Amino acid sequence: MNENIMDVAPADLVSGDRVAGRLYTDPAIFELEMTRIFERTWVWVAHESEIAKPGSFKSTRVGRQPVIVTRDRRNAIHTLLNRCRHRGASLCEKPQGQANGFTCPYHAWSYSLDGKLRGIPYPDGYEGVADKRDLSLKKLRTESYGGMVFATFGENIEPLEDFLGDVRLWIDRFMKQGGGYPIKVLGKHRFRFKGNWKIQLENTTDGYHFPIVHRSWMASVDAETADMMSFMTDPEAITHDLGHGHSVMQMVPEHSDLDDDDGSEPLQARFAGLVDELSKTLDAAQVRKVVRAMHGTGFNLNLFPNVSMSIAFFRVLRPIAVDETEIEHIALGPDGPPELDPVNRERLRIHEHFQGPFGFGTPDDAEGWDRVQRGAQGAPEMPIMVNRGLAREKASPEGWPTSHVTDETGMRAAYQQWKRMMSDD
Ligand code: FES
Ligand SMILES: [Fe+2]
Numbered sequence: 001m002n003e004n005i006m007d008v009a010p011a012d013l014v015s016g017d018r019v020a021g022r023l024y025t026d027p028a029i030f031e032l033e034m035t036r037i038f039e040r041t042w043v044w045v046a047h048e049s050e051i052a053k054p055g056s057f058k059s060t061r062v063g064r065q066p067v068i069v070t071r072d073r074r075n076a077i078h079t080l081l082n083r084c085r086h087r088g089a090s091l092c093e094k095p096q097g098q099a100n101g102f103t104c105p106y107h108a109w110s111y112s113l114d115g116k117l118r119g120i121p122y123p124d125g126y127e128g129v130a131d132k133r134d135l136s137l138k139k140l141r142t143e144s145y146g147g148m149v150f151a152t153f154g155e156n157i158e159p160l161e162d163f164l165g166d167v168r169l170w171i172d173r174f175m176k177q178g179g180g181y182p183i184k185v186l187g188k189h190r191f192r193f194k195g196n197w198k199i200q201l202e203n204t205t206d207g208y209h210f211p212i213v214h215r216s217w218m219a220s221v222d223a224e225t226a227d228m229m230s231f232m233t234d235p236e237a238i239t240h241d242l243g244h245g246h247s248v249m250q251m252v253p254e255h256s257d258l259d260d261d262d263g264s265e266p267l268q269a270r271f272a273g274l275v276d277e278l279s280k281t282l283d284a285a286q287v288r289k290v291v292r293a294m295h296g297t298g299f300n301l302n303l304f305p306n307v308s309m310s311i312a313f314f315r316v317l318r319p320i321a322v323d324e325t326e327i328e329h330i331a332l333g334p335d336g337p338p339e340l341d342p343v344n345r346e347r348l349r350i351h352e353h354f355q356g357p358f359g360f361g362t363p364d365d366a367e368g369w370d371r372v373q374r375g376a377q378g379a380p381e382m383p384i385m386v387n388r389g390l391a392r393e394k395a396s397p398e399g400w401p402t403s404h405v406t407d408e409t410g411m412r413a414a415y416q417q418w419k420r421m422m423s424d425d
Pocket of ligand 1: 085087089108109
């Protein structure tokens with residue numbers, strides 16, 4: 001890094017194992033990220049269970065652009081720009097719901113669930129000057145994998161499955177925590193922190209902070225649970241770089257594939273009451289499957305740029321400004337018969353205990369993220385280090401660059417992708 005840090009091209013601010021602090025503080029870099037990254041790659045927009053029925057919709061954003069994700073009458077999923085073709089009003093301000101279509105509140109132009117312009121009030125003024133067929137809502141390419149829905153403004157980028165690549169195996173594994181049932185969204189909450197979005201991207205693949213920042217959480221749970229999460233000195237606990245900026249951090253490797261169960265691991269004592277309740281209606285093998293999956297899959301799968309599938313929940317980030325980010329934590333559980341209700345109640349309690357606003361985990365994380373942003377205002381030329389474990393990184397049998405779970409392999413993967421996308425005009 002040279003002395004005139006503000007003259008260095010953004011892509012050159014990332015070397016293999018360090019990035020300049022300016023990456024968190026420069027509004028011009030943030031603007032460039034919105035177009036070069038968030039408008040050119042696949043961005044997570046929904047889980048299919050959030051738009052389960054024909055007519056279901058969800059409003060969200062791709063980068064900073066507002067969109068509506070819809071399911072039409074034929075079950076096809078669309079991502080529509082939330083912007084009326086008349087004079088640009090937003091069509092929908094509800095976070096989610098059911099609709100037959102969208103009518104703009106300003107002059108009542110109305111659109112169908114797939115974005116076609118259906119009606120214009122007092123249409124005689126438009127005779128000879130506008131054709132409804134040319135005035136559909138702007139539509140983004142939308143593709144799903146394993147129930148995860150992604151959208152992109154990038155007309156010519158690779159199909160979603162190619163972008164995900166080796167991540168698909170891990171999505172398949174993540175979805176096994178339904179214990180034989182599909183996964184559904186149980187609830188979500190949002191908060192903002194005063195820091196750059198990449199601070200969050202790094203955190204989800206940062207095993208190093210866990211016993212330090214989450215000491216109070218470790219002290220608040222039973223010994224068996226605390227022991228399960230004491231992966232710092234476990235050589236089996238590893239992080240893989242999966243390509244395209246994605247990575248997976250395995251904190252509890254024996255729970256990476258929940259179908260891998262030789263029956264020798266006892267169910268955790270804290271779930272004894274739940275086991276009794278479920279045993280009234282389910283057979284022993286079913287009970288074992290759903291209870292063993294109670295705390296999720298034992299890994300954090302970090303997908304560049306905006307979603308992670310973390311143990312038992314989704315963490316979605318939305319960049320607001322160079323120094324402000326919104327986070328959504330989405331609790332998940334099996335989508336099964338009413339006999340599974342006690343499972344989902346308990347899963348929500350576990351979620352609240354760590355992720356909730358009064359939980360023991362996330363508020364401690366948020367303090368760390370705020371501090372990174374405040375500290376990085378000082379000496380924007382000084383590097384942020386992401387070099388932990390570089391010398392002990394090796395290829396896994398699958399060929400994935402791999403290091404210990406406390407190493408910064410996942411961050412290096414994300415910054416390599418960042419650099420690639422930011423150097424591409
Ligand atoms: S801005 Fe939407 S109908 Fe006029
Ligand atoms: Fe954390």
